[in-house]
Amino acid sequence: MGNIIALHSYKGGTGKTLLSINLAATYAKRNRNICLLDLDFRAPSLHAAFKAEGNGYWLNDYLNGTCDIKKVLVELNPLHKESGRLFVGLANPTTEAIREMSARDRKWEMRALGRLLSLKTSLFNEMHLDHIVFDTSPGLQYSSINAIVSADVVLVISSLDASDINGTQRMTQELYDLFEKKTGIIINKVPAGTLSTISKKEELLEKLRSVHNLPIIDAIPCFCDILEAGGTYIFAEEKPEHTFTKILNQIATKIEKF
Protein backbone atom coordinates (compact mmCIF):
# COMPACT_ATOMS: atom_id res chain seq x y z
CA MET A 1 0.00 0.00 0.00
CA GLY A 2 1.20 3.53 -0.78
CA ASN A 3 1.53 6.34 1.67
CA ILE A 4 -0.11 9.65 2.44
CA ILE A 5 2.21 12.66 2.51
CA ALA A 6 0.90 15.80 4.23
CA LEU A 7 2.60 19.15 3.62
CA HIS A 8 2.10 21.40 6.59
CA SER A 9 3.60 24.57 8.07
CA TYR A 10 3.31 26.77 11.09
CA LYS A 11 2.87 29.96 9.11
CA GLY A 12 1.14 30.69 5.81
CA GLY A 13 3.02 31.59 2.64
CA THR A 14 5.86 29.11 3.14
CA GLY A 15 5.25 27.43 -0.23
CA LYS A 16 3.17 24.39 0.72
CA THR A 17 0.92 24.57 -2.32
CA LEU A 18 3.81 25.15 -4.77
CA LEU A 19 5.72 22.22 -3.29
CA SER A 20 2.62 19.97 -3.14
CA ILE A 21 1.84 20.54 -6.81
CA ASN A 22 5.44 20.07 -7.95
CA LEU A 23 5.98 17.03 -5.73
CA ALA A 24 2.83 15.41 -7.15
CA ALA A 25 3.97 16.24 -10.71
CA THR A 26 7.47 14.87 -9.99
CA TYR A 27 6.03 11.55 -8.83
CA ALA A 28 3.63 11.41 -11.80
CA LYS A 29 6.62 11.90 -14.14
CA ARG A 30 8.17 8.84 -12.47
CA ASN A 31 5.14 6.84 -13.54
CA ARG A 32 3.59 6.87 -10.08
CA ASN A 33 -0.18 7.18 -9.69
CA ILE A 34 -0.82 10.22 -7.55
CA CYS A 35 -3.75 11.95 -5.93
CA LEU A 36 -3.33 15.55 -4.75
CA LEU A 37 -5.96 16.84 -2.33
CA ASP A 38 -6.56 20.47 -1.40
CA LEU A 39 -7.31 20.36 2.33
CA ASP A 40 -6.83 24.09 2.82
CA PHE A 41 -10.54 24.90 3.08
CA ARG A 42 -9.90 28.44 4.31
CA ALA A 43 -7.81 29.41 1.30
CA PRO A 44 -8.35 26.86 -1.51
CA SER A 45 -5.71 27.13 -4.25
CA LEU A 46 -5.51 24.03 -6.42
CA HIS A 47 -8.50 25.00 -8.60
CA ALA A 48 -6.57 28.12 -9.67
CA ALA A 49 -3.23 26.33 -10.05
CA PHE A 50 -4.71 23.66 -12.33
CA LYS A 51 -7.28 25.98 -13.90
CA ALA A 52 -9.79 23.27 -13.05
CA GLU A 53 -13.47 23.93 -12.49
CA GLY A 54 -14.12 20.71 -10.64
CA ASN A 55 -16.91 18.35 -11.65
CA GLY A 56 -19.68 19.65 -9.46
CA TYR A 57 -18.39 17.91 -6.36
CA TRP A 58 -15.78 19.20 -3.93
CA LEU A 59 -13.78 17.72 -1.09
CA ASN A 60 -16.14 19.68 1.16
CA ASP A 61 -18.96 17.41 -0.08
CA TYR A 62 -16.94 14.26 0.59
CA LEU A 63 -16.16 15.36 4.14
CA ASN A 64 -19.84 16.25 4.56
CA GLY A 65 -20.70 12.66 3.69
CA THR A 66 -22.82 13.71 0.70
CA CYS A 67 -20.75 12.05 -2.03
CA ASP A 68 -18.14 9.40 -2.73
CA ILE A 69 -14.49 10.47 -3.07
CA LYS A 70 -14.37 9.23 -6.68
CA LYS A 71 -16.96 11.84 -7.68
CA VAL A 72 -14.67 14.57 -6.36
CA LEU A 73 -11.47 13.53 -8.11
CA VAL A 74 -10.54 15.06 -11.45
CA GLU A 75 -7.93 13.35 -13.60
CA LEU A 76 -5.44 15.67 -15.26
CA ASN A 77 -4.08 15.08 -18.72
CA PRO A 78 -0.46 13.94 -18.51
CA LEU A 79 2.18 15.97 -20.37
CA HIS A 80 4.28 12.86 -20.95
CA LYS A 81 3.17 9.50 -22.28
CA GLU A 82 5.12 7.61 -19.65
CA SER A 83 3.63 9.59 -16.79
CA GLY A 84 1.50 7.99 -14.11
CA ARG A 85 -2.07 9.13 -13.49
CA LEU A 86 -2.53 12.38 -11.60
CA PHE A 87 -5.82 13.09 -9.84
CA VAL A 88 -6.75 16.22 -7.94
CA GLY A 89 -9.44 16.76 -5.35
CA LEU A 90 -10.43 20.41 -5.11
CA ALA A 91 -11.73 22.42 -2.17
CA ASN A 92 -14.71 24.67 -2.85
CA PRO A 93 -13.29 28.21 -3.28
CA THR A 94 -16.56 30.14 -2.87
CA THR A 95 -16.84 32.51 0.08
CA GLU A 96 -19.98 30.75 1.25
CA ALA A 97 -18.21 27.38 1.34
CA ILE A 98 -15.20 28.85 3.18
CA ARG A 99 -17.55 30.42 5.73
CA GLU A 100 -19.42 27.15 6.18
CA MET A 101 -16.21 25.19 6.68
CA SER A 102 -14.96 27.57 9.36
CA ALA A 103 -18.21 27.24 11.30
CA ARG A 104 -18.27 23.46 11.58
CA ASP A 105 -18.77 21.95 15.02
CA ARG A 106 -16.63 19.34 16.79
CA LYS A 107 -18.87 16.45 15.87
CA TRP A 108 -18.59 17.34 12.19
CA GLU A 109 -14.79 17.54 12.51
CA MET A 110 -14.77 14.12 14.19
CA ARG A 111 -16.72 12.64 11.26
CA ALA A 112 -14.43 14.43 8.80
CA LEU A 113 -11.45 12.77 10.48
CA GLY A 114 -13.13 9.38 10.07
CA ARG A 115 -13.69 10.07 6.35
CA LEU A 116 -10.08 11.20 5.83
CA LEU A 117 -8.83 8.09 7.59
CA SER A 118 -10.98 5.87 5.40
CA LEU A 119 -9.44 7.41 2.24
CA LYS A 120 -6.41 5.22 2.69
CA THR A 121 -8.38 2.03 2.18
CA SER A 122 -10.64 3.31 -0.58
CA LEU A 123 -8.08 5.16 -2.71
CA PHE A 124 -5.06 2.89 -2.41
CA ASN A 125 -6.97 -0.36 -2.82
CA GLU A 126 -9.46 0.64 -5.47
CA MET A 127 -7.50 3.18 -7.53
CA HIS A 128 -4.03 1.63 -7.25
CA LEU A 129 -2.41 4.86 -6.18
CA ASP A 130 1.22 5.11 -5.08
CA HIS A 131 0.96 8.33 -3.08
CA ILE A 132 -1.67 10.74 -1.84
CA VAL A 133 -0.44 14.29 -1.24
CA PHE A 134 -2.34 16.52 1.19
CA ASP A 135 -1.95 20.28 0.78
CA THR A 136 -3.04 21.49 4.21
CA SER A 137 -3.85 24.80 5.86
CA PRO A 138 -1.15 26.29 8.11
CA GLY A 139 -1.05 26.20 11.91
CA LEU A 140 -3.17 24.31 14.40
CA GLN A 141 -6.59 24.11 12.81
CA TYR A 142 -9.04 21.25 12.68
CA SER A 143 -8.56 20.62 8.95
CA SER A 144 -4.76 20.57 9.18
CA ILE A 145 -4.64 18.38 12.32
CA ASN A 146 -7.17 15.98 10.75
CA ALA A 147 -4.85 15.77 7.73
CA ILE A 148 -1.80 15.14 9.90
CA VAL A 149 -3.53 12.37 11.87
CA SER A 150 -4.53 10.71 8.58
CA ALA A 151 -1.07 11.02 6.97
CA ASP A 152 1.84 8.59 7.09
CA VAL A 153 4.54 11.20 6.48
CA VAL A 154 4.45 14.87 7.43
CA LEU A 155 6.63 17.37 5.56
CA VAL A 156 6.90 20.62 7.44
CA ILE A 157 7.68 23.56 5.19
CA SER A 158 9.46 26.31 7.05
CA SER A 159 11.31 29.49 6.14
CA LEU A 160 14.35 30.81 8.00
CA ASP A 161 12.13 33.37 9.74
CA ALA A 162 12.69 33.18 13.53
CA SER A 163 8.97 33.00 14.33
CA ASP A 164 8.53 30.22 11.78
CA ILE A 165 11.44 28.21 13.24
CA ASN A 166 10.07 28.72 16.75
CA GLY A 167 6.52 27.75 15.75
CA THR A 168 7.78 24.66 13.90
CA GLN A 169 9.70 23.61 17.02
CA ARG A 170 6.56 23.86 19.13
CA MET A 171 4.45 21.98 16.58
CA THR A 172 7.04 19.19 16.52
CA GLN A 173 6.72 18.69 20.27
CA GLU A 174 3.01 19.37 20.61
CA LEU A 175 1.62 17.86 17.43
CA TYR A 176 3.77 15.62 15.23
CA ASP A 177 5.48 13.79 18.13
CA LEU A 178 2.18 13.22 19.93
CA PHE A 179 0.74 11.45 16.88
CA GLU A 180 4.02 9.55 16.31
CA LYS A 181 4.33 10.76 12.72
CA LYS A 182 7.33 10.35 10.47
CA THR A 183 8.24 14.01 10.10
CA GLY A 184 10.81 15.80 7.97
CA ILE A 185 11.47 19.49 7.45
CA ILE A 186 11.96 21.30 4.16
CA ILE A 187 13.41 24.78 4.44
CA ASN A 188 12.03 26.92 1.65
CA LYS A 189 12.79 30.40 0.31
CA VAL A 190 16.35 30.37 1.65
CA PRO A 191 18.36 33.44 0.53
CA ALA A 192 20.59 32.24 -2.33
CA GLY A 193 23.78 33.46 -0.62
CA THR A 194 23.20 31.11 2.33
CA LEU A 195 23.34 28.11 -0.02
CA SER A 196 26.07 29.39 -2.37
CA THR A 197 28.56 26.63 -1.48
CA ILE A 198 28.14 23.01 -0.39
CA SER A 199 29.85 23.70 2.94
CA LYS A 200 27.57 26.68 3.64
CA LYS A 201 24.50 24.54 2.88
CA GLU A 202 25.75 21.70 5.09
CA GLU A 203 26.46 24.14 7.90
CA LEU A 204 22.91 25.51 7.68
CA LEU A 205 21.32 22.04 7.55
CA GLU A 206 23.38 20.88 10.56
CA LYS A 207 22.35 23.93 12.55
CA LEU A 208 18.68 23.37 11.73
CA ARG A 209 18.92 19.66 12.55
CA SER A 210 20.11 20.49 16.05
CA VAL A 211 17.37 23.11 16.47
CA HIS A 212 14.50 20.90 15.33
CA ASN A 213 15.83 17.48 16.26
CA LEU A 214 14.21 16.18 13.06
CA PRO A 215 15.57 15.21 9.64
CA ILE A 216 16.04 18.24 7.39
CA ILE A 217 15.11 16.87 3.98
CA ASP A 218 16.49 19.78 1.98
CA ALA A 219 16.84 23.53 1.73
CA ILE A 220 15.36 25.21 -1.33
CA PRO A 221 16.70 28.61 -2.40
CA CYS A 222 14.39 31.51 -3.15
CA PHE A 223 13.91 31.67 -6.96
CA CYS A 224 12.81 34.93 -8.52
CA ASP A 225 11.50 33.16 -11.64
CA ILE A 226 9.14 31.06 -9.52
CA LEU A 227 7.73 34.23 -8.06
CA GLU A 228 7.55 35.78 -11.53
CA ALA A 229 5.68 32.74 -12.90
CA GLY A 230 2.99 33.41 -10.28
CA GLY A 231 1.78 29.82 -10.26
CA THR A 232 0.76 29.90 -13.93
CA TYR A 233 2.57 26.68 -14.80
CA ILE A 234 4.08 23.65 -13.07
CA PHE A 235 7.87 23.90 -12.93
CA ALA A 236 8.41 20.16 -12.46
CA GLU A 237 6.61 19.54 -15.77
CA GLU A 238 7.59 22.48 -17.91
CA LYS A 239 11.10 23.33 -16.64
CA PRO A 240 12.80 19.95 -16.17
CA GLU A 241 16.28 21.51 -16.20
CA HIS A 242 15.48 24.18 -13.61
CA THR A 243 17.39 23.89 -10.29
CA PHE A 244 14.07 23.92 -8.42
CA THR A 245 12.89 20.86 -10.40
CA LYS A 246 16.17 19.08 -9.71
CA ILE A 247 15.91 19.76 -5.96
CA LEU A 248 12.29 18.52 -6.02
CA ASN A 249 13.52 15.31 -7.65
CA GLN A 250 16.00 14.77 -4.82
CA ILE A 251 13.28 15.49 -2.24
CA ALA A 252 10.88 13.03 -3.93
CA THR A 253 13.53 10.30 -3.76
CA LYS A 254 14.32 11.04 -0.11
CA ILE A 255 10.64 10.90 0.85
CA GLU A 256 10.20 7.48 -0.76
CA LYS A 257 13.16 6.21 1.26
CA PHE A 258 11.98 7.98 4.43
Next chain:
Amino acid sequence: MELGVVRLNRPYILLSSVDTLYNWRKLMTAYRRPQKSPIPVLERIRESLDRLNEKMDVVIEIQRHGQRNSQSIPDVLDVMTLLSLPDHLRKTAVTLCKVGQATADEIAKQTKRARAVESGYLNQLVLMGYVKKERRGRKAYFYVEKES
Protein backbone atom coordinates in the same frame (compact mmCIF):
# COMPACT_ATOMS: atom_id res chain seq x y z
CA MET B 1 -24.46 -28.24 60.64
CA GLU B 2 -21.24 -27.36 58.85
CA LEU B 3 -21.60 -26.24 55.31
CA GLY B 4 -18.96 -26.15 52.64
CA VAL B 5 -19.30 -24.04 49.49
CA VAL B 6 -17.59 -24.93 46.24
CA ARG B 7 -17.83 -22.75 43.15
CA LEU B 8 -16.85 -24.34 39.90
CA ASN B 9 -18.23 -22.02 37.26
CA ARG B 10 -21.67 -23.42 38.10
CA PRO B 11 -24.35 -22.52 40.61
CA TYR B 12 -23.14 -22.83 44.17
CA ILE B 13 -23.20 -26.38 45.49
CA LEU B 14 -23.88 -26.80 49.20
CA LEU B 15 -22.28 -29.76 50.90
CA SER B 16 -23.35 -30.97 54.31
CA SER B 17 -20.76 -32.35 56.77
CA VAL B 18 -22.33 -35.84 56.51
CA ASP B 19 -22.06 -36.38 52.83
CA THR B 20 -19.38 -33.78 52.10
CA LEU B 21 -16.62 -36.27 51.45
CA TYR B 22 -18.77 -38.49 49.26
CA ASN B 23 -20.12 -35.61 47.22
CA TRP B 24 -16.74 -33.92 46.99
CA ARG B 25 -15.14 -37.08 45.53
CA LYS B 26 -18.04 -37.49 43.12
CA LEU B 27 -17.69 -33.89 42.07
CA MET B 28 -13.94 -34.06 41.58
CA THR B 29 -14.24 -37.28 39.59
CA ALA B 30 -16.73 -35.56 37.32
CA TYR B 31 -14.36 -32.67 36.82
CA ARG B 32 -11.37 -34.98 36.32
CA ARG B 33 -12.99 -36.61 33.31
CA PRO B 34 -10.82 -35.91 30.31
CA GLN B 35 -12.05 -32.77 28.53
CA LYS B 36 -12.24 -32.62 24.74
CA SER B 37 -9.72 -29.81 24.81
CA PRO B 38 -8.48 -27.50 27.58
CA ILE B 39 -8.61 -24.49 25.26
CA PRO B 40 -12.38 -23.73 25.58
CA VAL B 41 -12.04 -23.84 29.38
CA LEU B 42 -9.04 -21.52 29.27
CA GLU B 43 -10.92 -19.22 26.89
CA ARG B 44 -13.81 -19.03 29.35
CA ILE B 45 -11.43 -18.31 32.21
CA ARG B 46 -9.78 -15.57 30.15
CA GLU B 47 -13.16 -14.05 29.30
CA SER B 48 -14.18 -14.09 32.96
CA LEU B 49 -10.91 -12.43 33.92
CA ASP B 50 -11.41 -9.81 31.19
CA ARG B 51 -14.84 -8.96 32.52
CA LEU B 52 -13.39 -8.74 36.00
CA ASN B 53 -10.68 -6.41 34.69
CA GLU B 54 -13.28 -4.23 33.00
CA LYS B 55 -15.24 -3.98 36.25
CA MET B 56 -12.04 -3.10 38.13
CA ASP B 57 -11.36 -0.34 35.58
CA VAL B 58 -14.81 1.07 36.19
CA VAL B 59 -14.22 1.05 39.96
CA ILE B 60 -10.82 2.73 39.57
CA GLU B 61 -12.21 5.35 37.21
CA ILE B 62 -15.13 6.10 39.54
CA GLN B 63 -12.70 6.50 42.43
CA ARG B 64 -10.57 8.85 40.36
CA HIS B 65 -13.28 11.05 38.95
CA GLY B 66 -16.11 10.61 41.43
CA GLN B 67 -19.50 9.08 40.71
CA ARG B 68 -20.19 8.66 37.04
CA ASN B 69 -22.97 10.87 35.84
CA SER B 70 -25.05 8.72 33.54
CA GLN B 71 -26.92 11.80 32.33
CA SER B 72 -23.79 13.54 31.07
CA ILE B 73 -23.55 14.18 27.32
CA PRO B 74 -20.82 12.02 25.77
CA ASP B 75 -17.80 14.02 24.71
CA VAL B 76 -16.56 14.12 21.15
CA LEU B 77 -13.42 12.28 20.09
CA ASP B 78 -12.11 14.92 17.68
CA VAL B 79 -8.46 15.81 17.08
CA MET B 80 -8.40 18.41 19.86
CA THR B 81 -9.59 15.74 22.30
CA LEU B 82 -6.98 13.33 20.91
CA LEU B 83 -4.30 15.94 21.59
CA SER B 84 -5.46 16.34 25.18
CA LEU B 85 -5.45 12.61 26.00
CA PRO B 86 -2.50 11.01 27.78
CA ASP B 87 -0.10 9.26 25.37
CA HIS B 88 -1.22 5.70 26.19
CA LEU B 89 -4.91 6.47 25.61
CA ARG B 90 -4.20 8.57 22.50
CA LYS B 91 -2.56 5.63 20.78
CA THR B 92 -5.58 3.41 21.47
CA ALA B 93 -8.04 6.14 20.44
CA VAL B 94 -6.26 6.97 17.16
CA THR B 95 -6.10 3.27 16.27
CA LEU B 96 -9.82 2.91 16.96
CA CYS B 97 -10.54 5.98 14.80
CA LYS B 98 -8.60 4.35 11.97
CA VAL B 99 -10.37 1.00 12.09
CA GLY B 100 -13.87 2.30 12.90
CA GLN B 101 -14.87 -0.49 15.23
CA ALA B 102 -12.82 -3.25 16.80
CA THR B 103 -12.38 -5.67 19.67
CA ALA B 104 -9.58 -5.13 22.20
CA ASP B 105 -7.77 -7.99 20.49
CA GLU B 106 -7.87 -6.27 17.08
CA ILE B 107 -6.61 -2.99 18.56
CA ALA B 108 -3.83 -4.83 20.40
CA LYS B 109 -2.61 -6.37 17.12
CA GLN B 110 -2.16 -2.89 15.65
CA THR B 111 -0.67 -1.17 18.68
CA LYS B 112 1.51 -4.21 19.49
CA ARG B 113 0.49 -3.96 23.14
CA ALA B 114 -1.09 -6.68 25.28
CA ARG B 115 -4.78 -7.35 24.73
CA ALA B 116 -5.59 -6.93 28.44
CA VAL B 117 -3.84 -3.53 28.38
CA GLU B 118 -5.87 -2.39 25.37
CA SER B 119 -9.06 -3.70 26.97
CA GLY B 120 -8.32 -1.53 30.01
CA TYR B 121 -7.59 1.56 27.88
CA LEU B 122 -10.69 1.08 25.72
CA ASN B 123 -12.87 0.76 28.81
CA GLN B 124 -11.33 3.94 30.20
CA LEU B 125 -12.25 5.72 26.95
CA VAL B 126 -15.80 4.31 27.29
CA LEU B 127 -16.02 5.71 30.82
CA MET B 128 -14.75 9.08 29.64
CA GLY B 129 -17.62 9.13 27.11
CA TYR B 130 -15.43 9.15 23.97
CA VAL B 131 -15.96 5.55 22.89
CA LYS B 132 -19.01 3.30 22.83
CA LYS B 133 -19.08 -0.38 23.64
CA GLU B 134 -21.41 -3.09 22.45
CA ARG B 135 -21.47 -6.76 23.34
CA ARG B 136 -22.21 -9.17 20.51
CA GLY B 137 -22.28 -12.70 21.83
CA ARG B 138 -19.03 -13.32 23.66
CA LYS B 139 -17.17 -10.40 22.08
CA ALA B 140 -17.12 -6.75 23.09
CA TYR B 141 -16.87 -4.28 20.20
CA PHE B 142 -15.67 -0.72 20.64
CA TYR B 143 -16.42 2.15 18.25
CA VAL B 144 -16.32 5.94 18.11
CA GLU B 145 -19.48 6.41 16.12
CA LYS B 146 -21.64 4.15 14.03
CA GLU B 147 -21.79 5.17 10.38
CA SER B 148 -25.38 6.00 9.51
